[in-house]
Amino acid sequence: MNNIHEDSVDFQSNSQEEKQQPSVQSVLSRGSQEEIKFTKGQAGQSHDECSTDLEDDIFTSSRRLNLSPAEVYLKACKQTGAVPVSYILRHLDDAILDLNYYGLGPLGAKALAILLKSHSVVTHLELKGNSLQAEGTQYLMAMLCENISIQSLNLSDNKLGLKGAEVISKMLSDNRKLKSINLSENDFSDAAAKCLAEALKNDFAVKELDLSYNRICDAGGEDLGVMLAENIGIEVLNLSWNHLLIRGNAALIAGLKVNTTLKQLQLSNSGFGRPVVQLLAEVLQKNDTLALLDLSINCVDDEAVRLLCQGLATNETLEVLKLSRNPITKIGALTLLRTVKNNMKSALEEIDISSVLVCETFVELLEETRVTRPALRLQYYILPSIAKNLLALGIFKKFFEEQNKSIMDFFQSLDKEGTMKVSTSAFRKAVKEANIPLDQRQLGWLVRKFDKNCTATIVYSQLTELS
Missing domain, CATH: 3.80.10.10 (Ribonuclease Inhibitor)
Incomplete structure (x- = not known):
């Protein structure tokens, strides 16, 4: 038995x-x-x-x-x-x-x-x-x-x-x-x-x-x-x-x-x-x-x-x-997620949608939500490649924090004419020369994030992600 x-x-x-x-x-x-x-x-x-x-x-x-x-x-x-x-x-x-x-x-x-x-x-x-x-x-x-x-x-x-x-x-x-x-x-x-x-x-x-x-x-x-x-x-x-x-x-x-x-x-x-x-x-x-x-x-x-x-x-x-x-x-x-974020009196602390394949927008919104709801826990499914891309911004910020340098100073060093913007090609070249630990896919994702309108130009003074 x-x-x-x-x-x-x-x-x-x-x-x-x-x-x-x-x-x-x-x-x-x-x-x-x-x-x-x-x-x-x-x-x-x-x-x-x-x-x-x-x-x-x-x-x-x-x-x-x-x-x-x-x-x-x-x-x-x-x-x-x-x-x-x-x-x-x-x-x-x-x-x-x-x-x-x-x-x-x-x-x-x-x-x-x-x-x-x-x-x-x-x-x-x-x-x-x-x-x-x-x-x-x-x-x-x-x-x-x-x-x-x-x-x-x-x-x-x-x-x-x-x-x-x-x-x-x-x-x-x-x-x-x-x-x-x-x-x-x-x-x-x-x-x-x-x-x-x-x-x-x-x-x-x-x-x-x-x-x-x-x-x-x-x-x-x-x-x-x-x-x-x-x-x-x-x-x-x-x-x-x-x-x-x-x-x-x-x-x-x-x-x-x-x-x-x-x-x-x-x-x-x-x-x-x-x-x-x-x-x-x-x-x-x-x-x-x-x-x-x-x-x-x-x-x-x-x-x-x-x-x-x-x-x-x-x-x-x-x-x-x-x-x-x-x-x-x-x-x-x-x-x-938007509903939970907007309901300031919501008591939700755990949401299980572990079978749902989410997108980058969802993860970014979740990070925004956690600013006011740090205890919120979500189980969701995300492709490994997308998850790896989402780490790129954190790696970029951490690199400069460890060097005790400002991200704004990095962009300004590329902006010789003081226009408050740099080309995406100049940004790619500078990231590689600085040996920031991002692979080619992560670097491409970061460029798309900074240049949302695909103008081949990054207006760094407007990047709220860096604040």
């Missing part, structure tokens, strides 16, 4: 061992030597005799015998038929319990749930890729009804489906503790989204919800949009890599228009495009909470960027905007 930690222990009961539980130390020592062996009822298998009731007799005996958490866990494993995981025994005092890809299965989840029912140390529980299915999830949800410490839960990639979503929804209806839940990669459809949306309408505790990489379409997006309009707790919502398309995305943006708490909205690869951008622009004009918006890998083109900028022109809270892998050209990139 791929990506499984080799950290579980298989203990087989014989007639003598059935009377005596293995000691913690023996399990730990075996855990460092043995490979994983799954018994019946472990990863990917069900156990007909299992119920969602967590064994109360274990707690009764643990209190009577004053058992440690490790002993409670081993007793639970023996009673449920689960394979003990030595990693759990070694990390019982950790606030973060990382059990990603341990292949627990439904029975392993049950034993863990029995342990965590009264164990109040763990606050962050990672259970990605454990084939828990709906059955294993039932045990964990029953545990969460009594556990008062766990605030973050990762159940991604566990084959939960609709039944798993229904189980989680029942827990969320009464949730007052869980603040973050990751439910990505669980084959959730519109029906699953509807269950979760209904449960989250009145939930005030959950702050982060990840439903990415599922099969949620328009109908599910509409239900989640209604939820977003009514929920006053969620701050981070990830719906990337679903199939929301026009209706689903429009419903979410409509919900965002009413919502007053959402800070991060991730809709990467969700079918987001021009038809919904106009609505988003209207929301951004008035929204004062959203700080991160991810629209990467969608259908946002130059015209959609122009519409989006209608909202960005007055928005004062958005800090991160991700638009990579959209059909945006250098025209859209320039429109976006």
Whole structure:
């Protein structure tokens, strides 16, 4: 089995061992030597005799015998038929319990749930890729009804489906503790989204919800949009890599228009495009909470960027905007940058258009923008030859700075008649004779920059680039 930690222990009961539980130390020592062996009822298998009731007799005996958490866990494993995981025994005092890809299965989840029912140390529980299915999830949800410490839960990639979503929804209806839940990669459809949306309408505790990489379409997006309009707790919502398309995305943006708490909205690869951008622009004009918006890998083109900028022109809270892998050209990139530059109250600090091939004008405008916005970070794509050319002016300036000389003095030395201009040929010759480290291509670019009108003359007194 791929990506499984080799950290579980298989203990087989014989007639003598059935009377005596293995000691913690023996399990730990075996855990460092043995490979994983799954018994019946472990990863990917069900156990007909299992119920969602967590064994109360274990707690009764643990209190009577004053058992440690490790002993409670081993007793639970023996009673449920689960394979003990030595990693759990070694990390019982950790606030973060990382059990990603341990292949627990439904029975392993049950034993863990029995342990965590009264164990109040763990606050962050990672259970990605454990084939828990709906059955294993039932045990964990029953545990969460009594556990008062766990605030973050990762159940991604566990084959939960609709039944798993229904189980989680029942827990969320009464949730007052869980603040973050990751439910990505669980084959959730519109029906699953509807269950979760209904449960989250009145939930005030959950702050982060990840439903990415599922099969949620328009109908599910509409239900989640209604939820977003009514929920006053969620701050981070990830719906990337679903199939929301026009209706689903429009419903979410409509919900965002009413919502007053959402800070991060991730809709990467969700079918987001021009038809919904106009609505988003209207929301951004008035929204004062959203700080991160991810629209990467969608259908946002130059015209959609122009519409989006209608909202960005007055928005004062958005800090991160991700638009990579959209059909945006250098025209859209320039429109976006000009809007950010002109909005003096814009909070944007990071813009990702890393798939957009920009031009020299864009880079020059970015340098101008950074004069007043030094913290602004942009990811973009530029041809290596253009990037090298753009270094030419910096090299030219640095050469004279290192020599403690003035660029103006350099030009004046070429201007024997004091006309405040020199020929481009004289400039080329003087640069080469001064051994300024520019190659032929960079020198040609610098000449074109200084002689924008192609007059073969550089009017150096008007060169703002040298100030």
